[in-house]
Amino acid sequence: MTSATTEVGAAPRTGPRFAAPRRFGALCAGLLVATVAVAVLGVAIGAVPVPPSTVLGVVAHRLGLPVTPPDPVLDQIVWTSRLPRVLLAVLVGGGLAVAGAVIQAVVRNPLGDPYLIGVVPGAGLGAVTVIVTGAATLGGLTLSAAAFVGALFAFSLTFALGRKDGHWPPARLVLAGVAVGYLVSAVTYFLQTIATPTQVTRVLFWTLGSVSSARWADLLLPVMVVTLATAWLLLQGRRVDALVNGTDVAASLGLAVGRFQLQLMVVVALLTGTLVSVSGGILFVGLVVPHVARLLVGAANRRVLTVSLLLGAVFLPLADLAARTVRAPVELPIGIVTAAVGAPFFLWLLRSSGRGSG
Numbered sequence: 001m002t003s004a005t006t007e008v009g010a011a012p013r014t015g016p017r018f019a020a021p022r023r024f025g026a027l028c029a030g031l032l033v034a035t036v037a038v039a040v041l042g043v044a045i046g047a048v049p050v051p052p053s054t055v056l057g058v059v060a061h062r063l064g065l066p067v068t069p070p071d072p073v074l075d076q077i078v079w080t081s082r083l084p085r086v087l088l089a090v091l092v093g094g095g096l097a098v099a100g101a102v103i104q105a106v107v108r109n110p111l112g113d114p115y116l117i118g119v120v121p122g123a124g125l126g127a128v129t130v131i132v133t134g135a136a137t138l139g140g141l142t143l144s145a146a147a148f149v150g151a152l153f154a155f156s157l158t159f160a161l162g163r164k165d166g167h168w169p170p171a172r173l174v175l176a177g178v179a180v181g182y183l184v185s186a187v188t189y190f191l192q193t194i195a196t197p198t199q200v201t202r203v204l205f206w207t208l209g210s211v212s213s214a215r216w217a218d219l220l221l222p223v224m225v226v227t228l229a230t231a232w233l234l235l236q237g238r239r240v241d242a243l244v245n246g247t248d249v250a251a252s253l254g255l256a257v258g259r260f261q262l263q264l265m266v267v268v269a270l271l272t273g274t275l276v277s278v279s280g281g282i283l284f285v286g287l288v289v290p291h292v293a294r295l296l297v298g299a300a301n302r303r304v305l306t307v308s309l310l311l312g313a314v315f316l317p318l319a320d321l322a323a324r325t326v327r328a329p330v331e332l333p334i335g336i337v338t339a340a341v342g343a344p345f346f347l348w349l350l351r352s353s354g355r356g357s358g
Helices: 002-009 021-044 052-062 072-107 119-133 143-162 170-193 197-208 220-235 237-244 247-252 257-279 285-297 301-325 334-357
Strands: none
Touching (some): 021 301, 072 170, 119 143, 119 170, 119 197, 143 257, 237 257, 285 301, 285 334, 301 334
């Protein structure tokens, strides 16, 4: 755990490329432009191609700007079908990346992500219970609500088991999260054995993630949660930096370690639970993206969170675009694409860090 602490808390040996203020600002501006460009591209590409100029025209018309009214069919495709999907991918990608960055800092482990603390397996249990046994089993909860409740349940269990002497030692918290994840997953797998073939297909798509069913009504809560959670976490940047250096160091600086750990993880659990409940268990975003951010800007958590948010907002819409075009008209679960990209990159990152330490 000591070596993991060093890797997460320290900047890469070669030095971050965008640590200087001007370069950091240029990087953020570039990622903002990339986010908009990817969003337009995601809306434009599909079974019915829509020119980017038409995409922008539809958005401008819907916002009440004085532009020529678009074709009604294209307006329906862009505004009702594709734009909510792309925007949800932007929100989920950015939010999961922020959650992963915070978890890695709290547990001081480079493998930290929302799956590690049981949130994703818990959400999966809630969703699969509704799919297989019906909403009445959980008191009439919808699939998204059941997933959110399951996520918070697993998180609460992890935190209860990981507590020791009023705070949460990173090693103990990780072990508790792994144990809870396996326990919850066992129940989930059992439910799949009694599911019908149609239910199994729904379970597969949910557990691997998808934003295909996104509607405008689905965006309000994620927008609020991602905005408020990210803003609060950015304000805590220096306190998180102190926590990364060790609980003893943080306590010597006057930080109430146990209470601050609890605050951080509650915010992360609410953030992750909200996003997973509307998109399913999308893996590797919260694991890989924060590492890329640290390679670019160093270990300062405010910068890591900012860049992680923007990188995730670019990465997941691209993954969703690939998921619905690689085998069109058949759509792949988005988790397959994120794993196919994230796993090789993480192995490369691991090998590169091994060479550096050698």
